[in-house]
Amino acid sequence: MHIKNGKLQALYRAWSFDHNQSDQSFFNGKIRNIPFFICSRSRQFGHMYGNVSVEVSTNAVFMAYTRLDNKESLGLEGDNMARNTFYYVGLIFVSIVWGINFGISRWAMEVFPAEVFVFLRFGLALPVLFLLLKWTEGSVKVEKKDLLKLALIGLIGITAMEIMVMYSIKYTTLANASLLNVAPWPIFAALFAPLFIREKITARVVTGGLIALVGVTMIILGGKDGFDLGSEYMIGNYLALSISLIGALFNLATMPLMEKYSPLRVTTWFIFFGSLFLFPITLDKWSTIQWDNLSIVTWGAVAYNVLMCTVFAIVIWNISMKHVGAAKANFYRYFVPAAATVAGAFFFNEPIWAAQVVGGVVIIFGLVWIATERKAPPAIKLSNFNR
Structure with missing residues (x-):
């Protein structure tokens, strides 16, 4: 028999299960014909509700569960909606932090070579991340078999991608780099998501994403610099487009590891390896x-990059992305150019054009359309149920 989650709102019996035990456990006991739900507990994330498939008999209960913190609570759609809103706000916050950084980083880049500045951003964040990890979770270890995966993610997602960002800006226009870097990123994430995770791309997500894409295009091209496909910019254009692809794969590659470890632990370790690979590139730059x-302004810009853009922003992004899904989360990157435009106006008196204002409104509409999608609650299958 099948019972929909919506019919389990009158709950008066709960079983708790600790995630830190084995993934498959048998419980002996007598199950009466009463509504019940499974409440899973995690030491790292507090009380979370799990998506469970339960086979019940009079003598034993077999529970197969998925350790995903973004699963629906049983019959509590309103509670899940509120939690998702919290994570969407987190994505918006991070995108604004990253967008503002386009202006703030200029002050530091006037003194530091780009390679050194990027290394300082991630390298100085490491002590904070490891201390935070030790304090919140009691250890910093990961299994040896996962170190290679984390090293590869750090090499591609931190070292290679950050260098490509620098050279894409050098070899093409800012408008070209912004559009080719930001706009295709979520699309690549949606296309390649099935290779890494089980995530369904719905028509609503596609529609909202396309609407937001129109908005971000208006913001980037609505300024004084238009999109230029001249041959002199082809190298930079290809680099910028490659950043979107690599960035999407980088985000997706972290998702399976975040099923095993906390987002903070995964973030700390791939930043460690990314910084390690970055250091040799800076050796001939320090003397300049x-x-x-x-x-104070320069060090303030460094501190903003270390604490806000790296420690807080990347951890919050990964936590939120884990809960709402990689495809949905990456569409919220479209807030980055909007925030960068506002930061340019605030810090450097750069003009904001009417088309950019309209583009910002269009982005908000598209992303709200994505965020307000309601998921149908999964069914719980009960078999061999004896009255």
Whole structure:
């Protein structure tokens, strides 16, 4: 027999199960004909409700569960909606932080070579991340077999991608780099998601994403610089487009590991390896730094990059992405150019054009359309049920 979650709202019996035990457990006991639900507990994330498939008999209960923190609570759609809203707000917050950084980073880049600045951003974040990990979770270890995966993710997602970002800006226009970097990223994430995770791309997500894509295009091309496909910019254009593909694969590659470890642990370790691979690239750059020109503003820009853009933003992004799904989360990157446009106006008196304002409204509409999608609650299958 099948019982929909919506029919289990009158709950008066709960079984708790600890995630830190084995993934398959048998419980002996007598099950009466009463509504019940499975409440799963996690030491890292507090009380979370699990998506479970339960086979019940009079003598034993077999429970197969999926350790995903973004699963629906049984019959509590309103509670799940509220939690998802929290994560969507987190994605918006991070995108705004990253967008503002386009303006703030200029102050630091006036003194530090790009390679050194990127290394400082991630390298100085490492002590904070490891201390935070030790304090919140009691250990910093990962299994040896996962170190290679984390090293590869760090090499591609931190070292290679950050270098490509620098050279894409150097070899093409800012408008080209922004559009080719940001716009295709979520599309690539949606296309390649099935290779890494079980995530269904619905018509609503596609529609909202396309609407938001129109908005981000209006913001980037609505300024004084248009999109230029001239041959002199082809290298930079290809680099910018490659960043979208690599960035999407980078995000997706972290998802399976975040089923095993917390987002904080995964983030800490891939940043560790990314920083490790970045350091050799900076060796011939340190001597070019004019240390006398360092000011409070410069160090403030470094601190913003270390704490806000790396420690807080990447961890919050990964937690939120884990809960709402990689495809949905990456469409929220479209807030980045909107925030960058506002930051340019605030810090450097750059004009905001009417088309960019309209584009911002269009982005908000598309992303709200995605965020308000309601998921149908999964059914719980009860077999061999004896009255």
